[in-house]
Amino acid sequence: QQPVQSPQAVILREGEDAVINCSSSKALYSVHWYRQKHGEAPVFLMILLKGGEQKGHEKISASFNEKKQQSSLYLTASQLSYSGTYFCGTATTDSWGKLQFGAGTQVVVTP
Amino acid sequence: GAVVSQHPSWVICKSGTSVKIECRSLDFQATTMFWYRQFPKQSLMLMATSNEGSKATYEQGVEKDKFLINHASLTLSTLTVTSAHPEDSSFYICSARDQYIQETQYFGPGTRLLVL
Numbered sequence: 001q002q003p004v005q006s007p008q009a010v011i012l013r014e015g016e017d018a019v020i021n022c023s024s025s026k027a028l029y030s031v032h033w034y035r036q037k038h039g040e041a042p043v044f045l046m047i048l049l050k051g052g053e054q055k056g057h058e059k060i061s062a063s064f065n066e067k068k069q070q071s072s073l074y075l076t077a078s079q080l081s082y083s084g085t086y087f088c089g090t091a092t093t094d095s096w097g098k099l100q101f102g103a104g105t106q107v108v109v110t111p
Numbered sequence: 112g113a114v115v116s117q118h119p120s121w122v123i124c125k126s127g128t129s130v131k132i133e134c135r136s137l138d139f140q141a142t143t144m145f146w147y148r149q150f151p152k153q154s155l156m157l158m159a160t161s162n163e164g165s166k167a168t169y170e171q172g173v174e175k176d177k178f179l180i181n182h183a184s185l186t187l188s189t190l191t192v193t194s195a196h197p198e199d200s201s202f203y204i205c206s207a208r209d210q211y212i213q214e215t216q217y218f219g220p221g222t223r224l225l226v227l
Binding site: 002030032034040041042043044047087089091097098099101102103104 | 143145156204218
């Protein structure tokens with residue numbers, strides 16, 4: 001079952017912060033975050049595993065709340081290069097390895 | 112590291128023809144590869160899971176006789192769209208999972224298929 005992402009879209013000025021949420025109705029084993037720019041394939045950002053710790057990549061970090069089956073991606077001090085569509089992919093405990101992707105969150109960072 | 116290539120990147124074909132798309136892991140061995148399709152401004156929809164040396168597992172609603180998958184080696188999986196029709200036009204993306212780092216999937220650059 002597809003995870004639910006919110007918001008659908010967000011517009012930021014350079015330097016502003018944003019949070020993207022991803023939630024599932026099923027027990028999650030892992031949450032994967034990707035960014036896709038127009039016309040290109042998704043690029044892996046980070047993975048959060050059940051029982052794992054919060055991850056980060058430069059000023060992009062993510063958390064995983066196992067009790068709520070939710071993950072949040074934090075864009076801090078956004079840069080123009082952060083523009084793109086962010087997808088969360090989730091693997092459940094009964095379908096380990098296969099990812100179901102959310103509908104995506106379009107992020108536009110303006111100067 | 113963790114580079115996945117796809118070939119071709121673009122293909123235009125006539126209705127009724129078959130199209131083969133290759134997905135290769137260039138610097139790691141992938142026991143499992145996944146095939147997705149993505150329509151404009153939509154999410155990635157998993158089509159099938161390809162395991163080296165065994166039959167692919169297809170998601171519900173995906174015709175296995177139309178989308179033939181072969182995973183002949185630890186670095187190559189192919190998707191053949193048989194008797195393609197305009198509704199098969201889409202962006203097809205593969206991903207590969209490193210056999211030693213099982214959790215992470217690395218995506219190829221995708222193949223745009225346009226069926227006329």
